[in-house]
Amino acid sequence: MNKKILATTSLAGCFGCHMSILDIDERILDLIELVEFNKSPIDDIKKFTKPVDIGIIEGGCCNSENVEILKYFRENCKILVSLGECAIMGGLPAMRNGIPIEECLKEAYIDGPTVQENKEHILPNDEELPLLLDQVYPCHEIVKIDYFLPGCPPRADLIWNALYALITDNPMEIPYEVVKFD
């Protein structure tokens, strides 16, 4: 059987979802038999080198770079999966939604109780920095997403069941205990 090609990325996430992928434990050996990784933090491939079957997205979109990478994934992956609460609904970074961006930045860099040294009241303004979006967006509000695997992080069994089904073209089994929002 031809190996399916997998790619993964972490946008505005904490890498917890990627850790949960590793939590499939010894099944990782089975996974390696079934798939080949392309662009992913796991192998540090930065650019797609071939068309990808399944792209796994952790994290929502909080800045311009997240949007760019998400679109890059959509262009290069047949199937996109939103993995985890942040990809699905913005997650904890989206707690800033509804609060004007200026207010957020001021709280973080000027007025916050833990700010000590910023006498000139500088907000991060280096051109190299990606621009913050007005709010954090769930991935499916930016590009089309094909599957959603909730959890914070998603249970390893959910990830395994879903990946296995997608890789082997079988229907997905999702037992009650493995679909949780936390």
Place this chain on the structure above:
Amino acid sequence: MEKTNNKIRITIDGKRTYVTKGSTIVEAAKENGIYIPTLCHFEGADPKACCRMCTVKINNRMMTSCTTPVTEGMEIENDTEELNEVRKSIIELLFVSGNHFCPACEKSGNCELQALAYRYKMLVPRFPYSFPRKEVDASSPKIIKEQNRCIACKRCIKTIRDEHGKHYFAYKNRGQHLEVILDPVLGDTMPDDLAKKAMENCPVGSILYKEKGFDQPIGTRKYDKQPIGSEIENNV
């Protein structure tokens, strides 16, 4: 259930049962081990039918089963694809109209809204998130009122009162700005047991008893292993 004098015959999803005269459809179904999902309804308090979760179909019409009494020969559709889809869409609307960050919520695992989402297999709401700006009111000594998660079900208004029948919780504003708030004056002297009861009676994590944090390990909470409603279904 046997037929006796105070019983009448109804069918739910084609299954014929005898139920107590004068009961509502929700109660009658429960008596027979059939679960009809509810959310705003609180057993023992007057049903208000504001969330519409318990929608069933009778004579091809959608009705709320928490307020509709059973009648002889009534034929009720409950666990159908169409109705479950209606229910799922209500749950999704509730999720997108507030700010439900379950991973950071004290009620997660014990929350009825979340449990309904699990039961009806919501993976992502079909509606766009509205991310409204809401306040957290921690001014009372006993309670934190977390407006991001309030679904305006009125359960607290109906069930949390003092010995003279005065309500601790009340509506503020109208329409999309409607909020359920804790009365600032009564809230100042709220007894401990009532504050705890308020947290319990709230289906979601909008009323938090102060100084109570995450005290139940994941895997041991109410809806970690068993779907909401299974306590009724397993009780035939």
